[in-house]
Amino acid sequence: MLTNSDLIELAEFRRDLHRRPEVSGEEVETAKSIVAALKPMSPTRILTGLGGHGVAAVFDSGNDGPTVLFRAELDALPIPEQNDRIDWPSEIAGKSHVCGHDGHMTMLLALGRMISRQAVARGRVILMFQPSEEDGSGAKAVVADPAYQEIKADWAFAIHNAPGSPFGFVSTRAGLMNCASLGLRIKLSGKTAHAADPQDGVSPALAVAKLIPALDALGQGEGGPRNDDFRLVTITHANIGEPTFGVAPGEAEIFATLRTAGDEKMESLEKTARSIAIAVAEEFGLGVAFEVRDHFAASVNDPDAYAVATKALDAIGVPHGQESIPMRASEDFGVFGWGAKAAMLCLGPGENHAALHNPDYDFPDDLIPIGSAIFERIARDLLGTA
Structure with missing residues (x-):
């Protein structure tokens, strides 16, 4: 059980993390802070450098039983914070914890305090602080790391805060929770020319004008992600040539984010998008190249893990339902x-709370005891208490 002193210390730790955000792949100091916070809990083992800068604390009962993993994310976002309502704003220009990962990490540390004081009876608890969630690469890198095989989970659970839901309300369901998504960079190559003689070059301008609506038409998000055929294509960036008046452009690029209601649909959508780009490039005499970035697998709740989670929610009186899920947003x-049998839970910070990735978002510290209590109940339901 957490004391008032615990809650004060944990809130201050969360605010310190908020002041010092590090983006995907750069979470060196954040990882060091987590390790320092874990050591007084005397876990059986602390692993570092997992999949990059990932950290895992192992609390091993010494008795046979399943391994239950609870995950939080280390990384922040490349978004300038604009929030004059808090006394702990980001001190790193252009970077901020406006997705709440500082709060997610702190909930895991709160769980660690409780497990360290009253051990589980069997199996192992793993506190997984995962790097690079925001670009979709972190979980894959952790799972592929040979060191992860030593602590491989049988069960896995995570909580993400979900603005728009009532404070303390959990949204979850069996099946799809978060859509698959993929960032497709399309580069068109032609030939520059003097702006006075554009016919001497090969401009990608008209190709871009044709390609953007063609990609957009591939998916408008009809029916939402509960529809198995849900597809959404969002153009997030486009650039043609250089910002000058004397040169007809010779190159262009388009960034398109593709989303589908499951991994199996993504391959088809990506193939179609590439085919359209190739056809348009050929029509205008352009070269075309592709690059995939920010590739997120769909997050799907196992029915058994969902049942374990909702049983725990009921046991400690946390209201729950299936509002606003599955989400269009992705989660690795x-x-x-x-x-593993896995389940994601979405914990509400309030209907009127600033949205995720808004420059004025801040994680509510009052969610720390709720989230950690959910995790602890799940752990004890699966592993008992020594």
């Missing part, structure tokens, strides 16, 4: 579900 936690 689903990768842990490839080898």
